[in-house]
Amino acid sequence: MPGAPGQASGRYNWAERQDHPVVTSARPGGRCKCAPRSTLEVQDRMKKISLLFLLLPMLATASFAQESRQDASVSGTLVIPPYVNGQGVFQSGCLAPTIATTAANSTSTGGGTCYGPGVLASYRYMVTPRSALEVNYQWSQYYTNYIYSNLNFNIHTRMQEISAAYVFNFNFRNWNPFLEAGPGAFIFSALDDKGTQTFNPKRTTNIGALYGGGIAYELSPSFDIRAEYRGIVVKAPNFGIANADTKRYYNINAPAIGIAYHF
Numbered sequence: 001m002p003g004a005p006g007q008a009s010g011r012y013n014w015a016e017r018q019d020h021p022v023v024t025s026a027r028p029g030g031r032c033k034c035a036p037r038s039t040l041e042v043q044d045r046m047k048k049i050s051l052l053f054l055l056l057p058m059l060a061t062a063s064f065a066q067e068s069r070q071d072a073s074v075s076g077t078l079v080i081p082p083y084v085n086g087q088g089v090f091q092s093g094c095l096a097p098t099i100a101t102t103a104a105n106s107t108s109t110g111g112g113t114c115y116g117p118g119v120l121a122s123y124r125y126m127v128t129p130r131s132a133l134e135v136n137y138q139w140s141q142y143y144t145n146y147i148y149s150n151l152n153f154n155i156h157t158r159m160q161e162i163s164a165a166y167v168f169n170f171n172f173r174n175w176n177p178f179l180e181a182g183p184g185a186f187i188f189s190a191l192d193d194k195g196t197q198t199f200n201p202k203r204t205t206n207i208g209a210l211y212g213g214g215i216a217y218e219l220s221p222s223f224d225i226r227a228e229y230r231g232i233v234v235k236a237p238n239f240g241i242a243n244a245d246t247k248r249y250y251n252i253n254a255p256a257i258g259i260a261y262h263f
Helices: 037-067
Strands: 070-079 084-086 089-092 116-126 131-148 151-169 175-190 204-218 223-235 249-253 256-262
Touching: 070 131, 070 223, 116 151, 116 256, 131 175, 151 204, 175 223
Parallel strands: none
Antiparallel strands: 070 116, 070 256, 084 089, 089 131, 116 131, 131 151, 151 175, 175 204, 204 223, 223 249, 223 256
8 A cells, every 4th residue: 555645665665664764854755765773883883993993003002112021232241251270271361471481380370461342232021020031142352371281372262152041130110130040152262363372273162051140220211221240151161272171160250231222
């Protein structure tokens, strides 16, 4: 039966379907055919989802910046090898003033310079607010002196450190003390220059351990100054010279100071 004038009829009569009511127009002429309410709700949801996707990258960036779970640092180091003796060999990290002097004795350490400069690069990842994992690379140069069997000679030494460590942090306002320890590989190479006074020394790689502690002062959320004492326990190198092998382990002192960037 046809509907009254101004009223929709037939299978597309939205007014007769309860799940799709029409939106009434205030203009003369009666009702208008408009989008169903369910369609409007879907469009509203889509707008909200699109807005959420736009906000997510900004929220993630802000959260990541606040966490700062990683840092990279560069430091200057001062490597101080100790005196050690064994098997009739006297070894030190000092530059001997003369060559082929008197026979070795228990008080002879070579004299002269007993340290060398170096550079340390580190990357640290915070696993928890107090615990971190760290990897290190250190490069340094100094002299190694040997005295045995009426021989007294120097080897201009380059030491490289590749190590990993567990770091435990403390927090007190802008001050962050820490302790660290871990294993490492230490590569001792003889430089082919006038500072090396023996023929054809070989590269020596020894496995050892790193330990130490220090303190970091926070300059800003992104930067801090870091000072630390680093101790290296490793077998004394012999550079492939059998008669120069002390067969002893020693402790290399390597204090460092530098700057760290947090990201």
